[in-house]
Amino acid sequence: xxKIVIAGNWKMNKTVAESVKLAGEVVAAAKDIKxxxxxxxxxxxxxxxxxxxxxxxxxxxxxxxxxxxxxxAFTGKVSADMLKEIGVDFVIIGHSEQRTYFGETxxxxxxxxxxxxxxxxxxxxxxxxxxxxxxxxxLESVLTRxxxxxxxxxxxxxxxxxxxxxxxxxxIGTGVTASDDEAQEAHAFVRGLxxxxxxxxxxxxxxxxxxxxxxxxxxxxxxxQKDIDGGLIGGAALKADSFLGIVTPGETLSK
Ligand code: PGA
Numbered sequence: 001x002x003k004i005v006i007a008g009n010w011k012m013n014k015t016v017a018e019s020v021k022l023a024g025e026v027v028a029a030a031k032d033i034k035x036x037x038x039x040x041x042x043x044x045x046x047x048x049x050x051x052x053x054x055x056x057x058x059x060x061x062x063x064x065x066x067x068x069x070x071x072x073a074f075t076g077k078v079s080a081d082m083l084k085e086i087g088v089d090f091v092i093i094g095h096s097e098q099r100t101y102f103g104e105t106x107x108x109x110x111x112x113x114x115x116x117x118x119x120x121x122x123x124x125x126x127x128x129x130x131x132x133x134x135x136x137x138x139l140e141s142v143l144t145r146x147x148x149x150x151x152x153x154x155x156x157x158x159x160x161x162x163x164x165x166x167x168x169x170x171x172i173g174t175g176v177t178a179s180d181d182e183a184q185e186a187h188a189f190v191r192g193l194x195x196x197x198x199x200x201x202x203x204x205x206x207x208x209x210x211x212x213x214x215x216x217x218x219x220x221x222x223x224x225q226k227d228i229d230g231g232l233i234g235g236a237a238l239k240a241d242s243f244l245g246i247v248t249p250g251e252t253l254s255k
Contacts, residue, residue, distance in 0.1 A: 004223070004250040005163055005207045005230035007039040007062055007124060008237025009092060019046035023053040025240035030059055036230070036250040039090050040237070044078050051086045062090035062124065065098060068111035084119045091116045092232070094126045094150065096169045106149025113150055117158055124163045124209070124232065125150045127190070131170035140189060147193045156198045164208045165232040166190055171212025173234055180221045183210050187227035216245030223250050 019042040041062035067077035094109035113123045127146040195203035211232035236242040
Protein backbone atom coordinates (compact mmCIF):
# COMPACT_ATOMS: atom_id res chain seq x y z
CA UNK A 1 0.00 0.00 0.00
CA UNK A 2 1.22 3.46 -0.86
CA LYS A 3 0.15 6.66 0.81
CA ILE A 4 -1.33 9.46 -1.26
CA VAL A 5 0.71 12.52 -0.27
CA ILE A 6 -0.51 15.98 -1.26
CA ALA A 7 1.87 18.79 -0.36
CA GLY A 8 1.45 22.52 -0.87
CA ASN A 9 4.66 24.26 -1.87
CA TRP A 10 4.07 27.91 -1.07
CA LYS A 11 7.43 28.97 -2.58
CA MET A 12 8.30 32.65 -1.87
CA ASN A 13 4.72 33.64 -1.16
CA LYS A 14 2.85 34.81 1.96
CA THR A 15 4.10 36.90 4.86
CA VAL A 16 4.19 35.28 8.30
CA ALA A 17 0.73 36.64 9.13
CA GLU A 18 -0.67 35.46 5.80
CA SER A 19 0.95 32.06 6.28
CA VAL A 20 -0.61 31.62 9.71
CA LYS A 21 -4.00 32.52 8.28
CA LEU A 22 -3.76 30.13 5.31
CA ALA A 23 -2.42 27.33 7.53
CA GLY A 24 -5.40 27.78 9.84
CA GLU A 25 -7.77 27.53 6.88
CA VAL A 26 -6.06 24.37 5.60
CA VAL A 27 -6.17 22.76 9.06
CA ALA A 28 -9.89 23.49 9.35
CA ALA A 29 -10.68 22.27 5.83
CA ALA A 30 -8.59 19.11 6.18
CA LYS A 31 -9.87 18.02 9.56
CA ASP A 32 -11.87 15.08 8.22
CA ILE A 33 -9.26 13.96 5.69
CA LYS A 34 -7.94 10.57 6.73
CA UNK A 35 -6.70 8.56 3.77
CA UNK A 36 -4.46 11.29 2.34
CA UNK A 37 -1.32 12.73 3.93
CA UNK A 38 -1.61 16.51 3.67
CA UNK A 39 1.43 18.76 4.09
CA UNK A 40 2.14 22.47 3.65
CA UNK A 41 5.52 24.09 3.00
CA UNK A 42 5.66 27.77 3.96
CA UNK A 43 8.83 29.87 3.74
CA UNK A 44 11.54 29.30 6.36
CA UNK A 45 10.51 32.54 8.02
CA UNK A 46 6.96 31.35 8.65
CA UNK A 47 7.75 27.73 9.55
CA UNK A 48 7.92 28.13 13.32
CA UNK A 49 4.62 30.01 13.52
CA UNK A 50 2.90 27.62 11.12
CA UNK A 51 4.23 24.72 13.22
CA UNK A 52 2.11 26.04 16.09
CA UNK A 53 -0.96 26.20 13.85
CA UNK A 54 -0.66 22.63 12.54
CA UNK A 55 0.34 21.09 15.89
CA UNK A 56 -2.16 18.40 16.88
CA UNK A 57 -3.88 18.50 13.47
CA UNK A 58 -3.65 16.06 10.57
CA UNK A 59 -1.69 18.58 8.49
CA UNK A 60 2.06 17.91 8.30
CA UNK A 61 4.75 20.54 8.12
CA UNK A 62 7.19 20.67 5.22
CA UNK A 63 10.23 22.85 4.51
CA UNK A 64 11.17 23.99 1.01
CA UNK A 65 14.91 23.24 1.27
CA UNK A 66 17.71 22.56 3.75
CA UNK A 67 21.50 22.68 3.91
CA UNK A 68 23.42 19.43 4.36
CA UNK A 69 25.89 20.70 6.97
CA UNK A 70 25.03 20.76 10.68
CA UNK A 71 25.97 24.40 11.33
CA UNK A 72 28.55 27.04 10.53
CA ALA A 73 29.48 29.73 8.06
CA PHE A 74 26.78 29.18 5.41
CA THR A 75 25.10 32.58 5.15
CA GLY A 76 21.44 32.37 4.25
CA LYS A 77 21.08 28.65 4.94
CA VAL A 78 19.12 26.58 7.46
CA SER A 79 20.19 23.19 8.87
CA ALA A 80 18.20 20.00 9.24
CA ASP A 81 18.30 20.01 13.04
CA MET A 82 16.80 23.53 13.06
CA LEU A 83 13.92 22.16 10.98
CA LYS A 84 13.62 19.07 13.16
CA GLU A 85 13.43 21.15 16.34
CA ILE A 86 10.29 22.97 15.22
CA GLY A 87 8.52 19.81 14.07
CA VAL A 88 9.13 19.60 10.33
CA ASP A 89 8.06 16.23 8.85
CA PHE A 90 8.93 16.61 5.14
CA VAL A 91 11.67 18.51 3.33
CA ILE A 92 11.38 19.33 -0.38
CA ILE A 93 14.77 18.68 -1.98
CA GLY A 94 16.02 19.37 -5.50
CA HIS A 95 13.10 21.46 -6.70
CA SER A 96 13.67 22.56 -10.30
CA GLU A 97 13.79 26.20 -9.17
CA GLN A 98 16.66 25.26 -6.83
CA ARG A 99 18.34 23.39 -9.66
CA THR A 100 17.84 26.22 -12.19
CA TYR A 101 18.49 29.33 -10.11
CA PHE A 102 20.56 28.22 -7.13
CA GLY A 103 23.04 25.65 -8.38
CA GLU A 104 21.43 22.50 -6.98
CA THR A 105 23.02 19.36 -8.42
CA UNK A 106 22.30 15.66 -8.10
CA UNK A 107 25.23 15.48 -5.68
CA UNK A 108 23.85 18.20 -3.37
CA UNK A 109 20.40 16.59 -3.56
CA UNK A 110 21.95 13.34 -2.34
CA UNK A 111 23.73 15.07 0.58
CA UNK A 112 20.52 16.79 1.64
CA UNK A 113 18.49 13.57 1.40
CA UNK A 114 20.94 11.75 3.67
CA UNK A 115 21.04 14.57 6.21
CA UNK A 116 17.26 14.88 6.40
CA UNK A 117 16.84 11.12 6.77
CA UNK A 118 19.47 10.95 9.50
CA UNK A 119 17.15 13.10 11.62
CA UNK A 120 14.03 11.08 10.83
CA UNK A 121 12.42 13.55 8.44
CA UNK A 122 11.14 12.48 5.02
CA UNK A 123 12.67 14.00 1.87
CA UNK A 124 10.40 14.87 -1.06
CA UNK A 125 12.88 14.41 -3.90
CA UNK A 126 12.01 16.50 -6.96
CA UNK A 127 12.94 15.32 -10.43
CA UNK A 128 11.80 16.24 -13.91
CA UNK A 129 12.88 17.19 -17.39
CA UNK A 130 12.85 20.52 -19.22
CA UNK A 131 10.92 20.95 -22.45
CA UNK A 132 14.15 20.87 -24.49
CA UNK A 133 15.17 17.63 -22.79
CA UNK A 134 11.78 16.06 -23.50
CA UNK A 135 11.76 17.24 -27.12
CA UNK A 136 15.25 15.95 -27.77
CA UNK A 137 14.42 12.48 -26.46
CA UNK A 138 16.29 12.80 -23.18
CA LEU A 139 13.37 12.22 -20.79
CA GLU A 140 14.52 8.79 -19.68
CA SER A 141 18.19 9.65 -19.40
CA VAL A 142 17.46 12.76 -17.31
CA LEU A 143 15.15 10.90 -14.93
CA THR A 144 17.66 8.05 -14.66
CA ARG A 145 20.49 10.43 -13.77
CA UNK A 146 18.36 12.32 -11.23
CA UNK A 147 17.01 9.19 -9.52
CA UNK A 148 20.37 7.44 -9.39
CA UNK A 149 22.02 10.61 -8.10
CA UNK A 150 19.45 11.21 -5.37
CA UNK A 151 19.43 7.58 -4.16
CA UNK A 152 23.19 7.02 -4.37
CA UNK A 153 24.24 5.09 -1.26
CA UNK A 154 20.71 4.78 0.13
CA UNK A 155 19.69 1.33 1.37
CA UNK A 156 16.29 -0.19 0.64
CA UNK A 157 15.16 0.85 4.13
CA UNK A 158 16.26 4.42 3.44
CA UNK A 159 14.49 4.36 0.08
CA UNK A 160 11.24 3.37 1.80
CA UNK A 161 11.46 6.61 3.78
CA UNK A 162 11.41 8.86 0.72
CA UNK A 163 8.79 10.47 -1.47
CA UNK A 164 9.50 11.44 -5.09
CA UNK A 165 7.87 14.36 -6.88
CA UNK A 166 7.95 14.02 -10.65
CA UNK A 167 7.61 17.57 -11.93
CA UNK A 168 8.10 18.20 -15.64
CA UNK A 169 9.76 21.62 -15.58
CA UNK A 170 7.68 22.83 -18.54
CA UNK A 171 4.50 22.28 -16.51
CA ILE A 172 5.57 24.17 -13.38
CA GLY A 173 3.75 27.45 -12.97
CA THR A 174 2.83 27.55 -16.66
CA GLY A 175 -0.76 26.37 -16.54
CA VAL A 176 0.24 23.57 -18.92
CA THR A 177 -0.16 20.18 -17.27
CA ALA A 178 1.23 16.90 -18.51
CA SER A 179 -1.66 14.81 -19.82
CA ASP A 180 -2.77 11.92 -17.62
CA ASP A 181 -1.03 9.52 -20.00
CA GLU A 182 2.21 11.52 -20.24
CA ALA A 183 2.40 11.76 -16.47
CA GLN A 184 1.56 8.08 -15.92
CA GLU A 185 4.21 7.03 -18.43
CA ALA A 186 6.92 9.04 -16.66
CA HIS A 187 5.80 7.78 -13.24
CA ALA A 188 5.89 4.18 -14.40
CA PHE A 189 9.39 4.76 -15.74
CA VAL A 190 10.52 6.23 -12.41
CA ARG A 191 9.01 3.32 -10.50
CA GLY A 192 10.91 1.01 -12.85
CA LEU A 193 14.16 2.79 -11.92
CA UNK A 194 13.38 2.25 -8.24
CA UNK A 195 12.57 -1.40 -8.92
CA UNK A 196 15.91 -1.84 -10.69
CA UNK A 197 17.72 -0.43 -7.65
CA UNK A 198 15.68 -1.95 -4.82
CA UNK A 199 13.33 -4.60 -6.21
CA UNK A 200 9.67 -4.43 -7.03
CA UNK A 201 8.24 -4.60 -3.54
CA UNK A 202 10.22 -1.54 -2.37
CA UNK A 203 9.41 0.32 -5.59
CA UNK A 204 5.71 -0.41 -5.13
CA UNK A 205 5.83 1.13 -1.64
CA UNK A 206 7.33 4.52 -2.54
CA UNK A 207 4.87 7.36 -3.18
CA UNK A 208 5.51 9.30 -6.39
CA UNK A 209 3.77 12.66 -6.55
CA UNK A 210 3.02 14.58 -9.73
CA UNK A 211 3.76 18.32 -9.80
CA UNK A 212 3.21 21.02 -12.40
CA UNK A 213 0.04 23.12 -12.69
CA UNK A 214 -2.02 20.57 -10.76
CA UNK A 215 -5.37 22.05 -9.77
CA UNK A 216 -8.85 20.87 -8.76
CA UNK A 217 -9.89 20.63 -12.44
CA UNK A 218 -7.20 18.12 -13.38
CA UNK A 219 -6.37 16.44 -10.06
CA UNK A 220 -8.87 13.58 -10.21
CA UNK A 221 -7.66 12.44 -13.64
CA UNK A 222 -4.00 12.55 -12.62
CA UNK A 223 -4.55 10.90 -9.24
CA UNK A 224 -6.54 8.08 -10.83
CA GLN A 225 -3.40 6.95 -12.70
CA LYS A 226 -1.89 3.75 -11.37
CA ASP A 227 1.52 5.22 -10.50
CA ILE A 228 0.55 8.74 -9.42
CA ASP A 229 0.40 8.87 -5.64
CA GLY A 230 -0.33 12.48 -4.85
CA GLY A 231 0.79 15.93 -5.82
CA LEU A 232 3.25 18.71 -5.12
CA ILE A 233 1.17 21.81 -5.61
CA GLY A 234 2.41 25.36 -6.15
CA GLY A 235 -0.05 28.00 -7.33
CA ALA A 236 -3.21 26.10 -6.42
CA ALA A 237 -1.94 25.59 -2.84
CA LEU A 238 -2.06 29.32 -2.09
CA LYS A 239 -5.80 29.18 -1.40
CA ALA A 240 -7.34 26.65 0.98
CA ASP A 241 -10.31 25.84 -1.23
CA SER A 242 -8.31 25.08 -4.38
CA PHE A 243 -5.74 23.11 -2.34
CA LEU A 244 -8.43 21.02 -0.68
CA GLY A 245 -10.09 20.61 -4.08
CA ILE A 246 -6.98 18.59 -4.97
CA VAL A 247 -6.75 16.71 -1.67
CA THR A 248 -10.35 15.53 -1.64
CA PRO A 249 -10.37 13.28 -4.75
CA GLY A 250 -7.46 11.34 -3.22
CA GLU A 251 -9.68 10.27 -0.31
CA THR A 252 -11.39 7.62 -2.37
CA LEU A 253 -8.23 6.11 -3.86
CA SER A 254 -6.06 3.27 -2.66
CA LYS A 255 -2.84 2.31 -4.41
P1 PGA B 1 2.73 24.77 -9.76
O1 PGA B 1 4.11 24.41 -8.97
O2 PGA B 1 1.67 23.91 -9.16
O3 PGA B 1 2.52 26.23 -9.52
O4 PGA B 1 2.99 24.43 -11.19
C1 PGA B 1 4.42 23.09 -8.61
C2 PGA B 1 5.77 23.04 -7.96
O5 PGA B 1 6.67 23.78 -8.38
O6 PGA B 1 6.00 22.28 -7.00
